[in-house]
Amino acid sequence: VTATGCSRSAEGPTASRPEFRGRTTGGHRVAVVAADTVVSFELGAVVHVLQSAALLPDGPRYDVGVVGPPHPVATSTMQPDGGRGFAVVPDRPLEWAATADTVIIPGHTSFLAEVPPEVAVLIKETQERGARLVAFGLGTFALAAAGVLEGRSATTHWRWSAELAARHPSLVVLGDTLFVDDGSVHTAAGAAAALDLILHLVEKDRGAVVAASIANQVVAPPRRSGREAQHLQHEVPPDDHDGLRNAMLWAEEHLAQNLQVADLAAQAHMSTRNFSRRFRRRFGATPIEWLLQVRIRHARRLLETTTWTIERVADRSGFRTPGVFRHHFVRIVDTTPGHYRREHRAKGRASSGIRTRGDSGPA
DNA sequence: CCCAGAGACCGCCAAC
DNA sequence: CAGTTGGCGGTCTCTG
Numbered sequence: 001v002t003a004t005g006c007s008r009s010a011e012g013p014t015a016s017r018p019e020f021r022g023r024t025t026g027g028h029r030v031a032v033v034a035a036d037t038v039v040s041f042e043l044g045a046v047v048h049v050l051q052s053a054a055l056l057p058d059g060p061r062y063d064v065g066v067v068g069p070p071h072p073v074a075t076s077t078m079q080p081d082g083g084r085g086f087a088v089v090p091d092r093p094l095e096w097a098a099t100a101d102t103v104i105i106p107g108h109t110s111f112l113a114e115v116p117p118e119v120a121v122l123i124k125e126t127q128e129r130g131a132r133l134v135a136f137g138l139g140t141f142a143l144a145a146a147g148v149l150e151g152r153s154a155t156t157h158w159r160w161s162a163e164l165a166a167r168h169p170s171l172v173v174l175g176d177t178l179f180v181d182d183g184s185v186h187t188a189a190g191a192a193a194a195l196d197l198i199l200h201l202v203e204k205d206r207g208a209v210v211a212a213s214i215a216n217q218v219v220a221p222p223r224r225s226g227r228e229a230q231h232l233q234h235e236v237p238p239d240d241h242d243g244l245r246n247a248m249l250w251a252e253e254h255l256a257q258n259l260q261v262a263d264l265a266a267q268a269h270m271s272t273r274n275f276s277r278r279f280r281r282r283f284g285a286t287p288i289e290w291l292l293q294v295r296i297r298h299a300r301r302l303l304e305t306t307t308w309t310i311e312r313v314a315d316r317s318g319f320r321t322p323g324v325f326r327h328h329f330v331r332i333v334d335t336t337p338g339h340y341r342r343e344h345r346a347k348g349r350a351s352s353g354i355r356t357r358g359d360s361g362p363a
Numbered sequence: 364c365c366c367a368g369a370g371a372c373c374g375c376c377a378a379c
Numbered sequence: 380c381a382g383t384t385g386g387c388g389g390t391c392t393c394t395g
Contacts, residue, residue: 260370260371261370261371261372262370270384270385271384271385271386272371273373273384273385273386273387274383274384274385276371276372276373277373277383277384277385280372280373286371286372287371287372288370288372320394321394321395323394323395324393324394324395327393328393
């Protein structure tokens with residue numbers, strides 16, 4: 001067991017930092033709950049983003065505390081037997097959350113089985129005193145279990161949305177959205193969508209300009225709205241009761257062909273217009289955007305696992321010329337096909353960090 | 364990197 | 380009446 005404590009700056013008189021002139025009104029208090037099995041990515045992302053805000057000139061001051069027991073708690077990176085991964089040490093007691101302006105419940109893998117009673121109590125009390133409640137991924141299960149989502153809309157990771165809806169029939173589960181802002185209760189799909197929700201909350205607090213600056217500060221992608229679908233997580237939706245799934249499966253089997261949107265629409269027994277519209281509404285992407293992603297993913301596999309020429313990989317992935325292939329590959333993967341292949345080959349060899357520029361076509 | 368033609372996208376609107 | 384569908388056409392994006 002390697003329990004690496006995440007120490008942090010003492011919380012005492014931190015107010016006297018002359019570099020940034022935050023507003024003199026007391027910082028907005030944010031309590032982030034960390035118990036055993038906390039999803040480290042979500043915990044780290046929210047703390048990092050909110051603390052980054054203070055680095056901006058006139059950036060909002062968030063007083064962020066990780067609340068929990070005074071000893072290391074296992075993160076989701078650790079195996080049940082404690083073999084690998086790392087732990088974190090909460091820096092404030094759970095009671096500190098009782099006075100926080102915002103209480104955040106990151107996902108905990110154990111929440112599927114049970115929610116610790118003290119966490120459920122905290123959630124309930126937070127709602128009763130009117131403070132802001134936020135949950136990521138499996139954290140939504142804790143909110144639901146605490147009974148604060150009755151009749152509300154919420155989201156969770158797509159893998160668990162059906163389970164959530166089954167357990168809580170009165171809850172409107174928006175399974176395909178990145179995050180949901182339902183007044184004082186906010187839920188996100190988890191993982192990267194947690195970042196989107198945090199930026200959304202900062203935008204509500206301090207405006208779009210500040211939120212954009214923070215996104216820039218943490219090198220986050222351009223902001224996504226909550227309505228955007230989680231689609232890129234999975235290539236084809238598990239089930240959808242309409243023709244979209246059939247069309248997508250069909251397209252994946254015929255990637256090498258010259259597919260047009262009208263062909264996909266025909267597979268779905270819809271007009272092109274309606275297919276595009278439904279596709280966009282459900283997945284937040286256009287059919288061609290999705291198809292390009294699938295084609296590039298396929299091409300990457302071929303580059304990794306075959307010695308085919310670039311031209312052949314392009315052809316088998318549905319790109320009619322190597323030039324078009326290269327264009328989209330660079331746009332999406334941010335490197336050239338040839339370079340990508342060499343990087344991948346270089347794995348395990350000594351030449352790790354050296355990059356050569358200026359490759360082209362079939363080597 | 365540029366260009367022109369083809370194809371895709373999407374707001375609009377009438378029909379259901 | 381509210382929601383869905385599909386054609387039209389202006390504009391954007393992709394292709395070669």
